[in-house]
Amino acid sequence: MSMFEKKMYIAGEMSDGEGRVDVFNPATETCVASVPTAGIADADRALAAAKAAFKSWSRTSITERQEWMRKLRDAVIENEEHLRDCIHHEMGKPWGGTQEDVDSLKNALAFYAEEIARVHDISLPDRAGTHSHRLVHEPAGVALAYLAWNFPLLNLAFKIAPAMAAGCPVIIRPSEQTPISAYAVGELCHQIGLPAGVVQILCTDGYDVADHLSASPVPALITLIGSSRTGRHIMQTGATSIKRYSMELGGNAPVLVFPDADLDLAADIVCGVKFSNAGQICVSPNRVFVHADVLEAFTKRVVEKAVNAGVGWDKGADIMTGPVIDQRAWTRLKRLVDDAVQDGATLLAGGDRPQGLDTGHFLAPTVLSGITEEMDVYRQETFGPIISIVPFDEHTELERMANDCDEGGLTAYVFTADLARAERWADTLRYGEIQINGVKYDIDLPHGGIGESGIGHDCSYLALRDYLVLKRITRAVEAA
Secondary structure (H helix, E strand, C coil): CCCCCCCEEECCEEECCCEEEEEEECCCCEEEEEEEECCHHHHHHHHHHHHHHHHHHCCCCHHHHHHHHHHHHHHHHHCHHHHHHHHHHHCCCCHHHHHHHHHHHHHHHHHHHHHHHHCCCEEECCCCCCEEEEEEEEECCEEEEECCCCCHHHHHHHHHHHHHHHCCCEEEECCCCCCHHHHHHHHHHHHHCCCCCCEEECCCCCHHHHHHHHHCCCEEEEEEECCHHHHHHHHHHHHHCCCEEEEECCCCEEEEECCCCCHHHHHHHHHHHHHHHHHCCCCCEEEEEEEHHHHHHHHHHHHHHHHHCCECCCCCCCCCECCCCCHHHHHHHHHHHHHHHHCCCEEEECCCCCCCCCCCCCCCCEEEECCCCCCHHHHCCCCCCEEEEEEECCCCCHHHHHHCCCCCECEEEEECCCHHHHHHHHHHCCCCEEEECCCCCCCCCCECCEHHHEECCECHHHHHHHHEEEEEEEEECCCC
16 A cells, blocks of 8 residues: 555544545656545534534633644654655645645644734623623634645645634545645544644545535535635525635736846845746745846846746756646646737747656746737636746736736736835735735735635634634623
């Protein structure tokens, strides 16, 4: 049996399911594991266990919840190498990139174990002086979490940690393309003896079972990291009962490079976020607007970085760009590039398989110039290692173009030495996050979008709000 042959974690036990799914390494195109998937009966068992667990877990003291979270964090640290191996093989992520996933899980468990202790009751004044009032925070209920495949454990971390801290049992449904590392976390929950139903991890193959989970009245909150289309589907399916939603969805991030920008810095950040993880990052720059005065100089820097970016999967090599998740994704990206070129764009780097890599779903870091608004590569969130450069000058409707985003507003980047200009654009751009002359993400910083890009937040104390409800307690004050 392979070290990647895992089981689901339901009702406190490692469990087989009604079906199985093969997991393929996109770097080698080989099957690395066959893991169980849940049927309707498995889903019902998880829902019942979560409902039962809520009665006790929601009343467990913060101190005890913190102890369980720290036990799980310790187990993650002890099994870090194996967890990184799981990610390395299930999504072909370069070895260096797997560290971020595991670190995110460790950091989230530690952060929310501390942050929940900072949540206090709120006293409200009474205008007439006849009553006392306080607002208390209580767990919202059972949480149902759907995860994207691009950061298997980072995405899991953003859900499991605030849910556990808040006192909400959580059912985690990882992507069927990358379930191995999530199932490995289920093993750790089982090993530490976490109370049954507090965390459950099960994969579903297709929509039927997932829709059954969403439609159940048991979850009080459905949370998702995924596409805007999937978010809409889940909300429609979950409308059988009144539920909360917390969703980090798609985006089509613009980058504004002004004439006074530090071009080396801008190129470093754009290429770093665009070529790492093969561009499969929700905040990855998609439309890079570059002022005509610095277009040539900036483009030269980006092309040089694209050509020299390490591509591959070798564990011992210094590699930035791994494969995209599957052949379907590769074909879609290739079509976006080819269609853009056919419509007048110029291919400056990449655009096809890297030389010497005949196996795996690799797309060489790609740079396109002369991109126009009509091209699909401009309109869509590419979710791949493609940089699309759009020139602008004083006559360009830059505000309209930058904010014209069908996918919703998640992240935007501004590069300029003029801080007043930067702040004006920060006010103008309708995105949940504006990154000025840099990029920073951490567990204590809110992460969320506007419009089609989502509801609520991952990370920071704000994430806890999605898992907590407020209760007002009012008491009449006896007259003196």
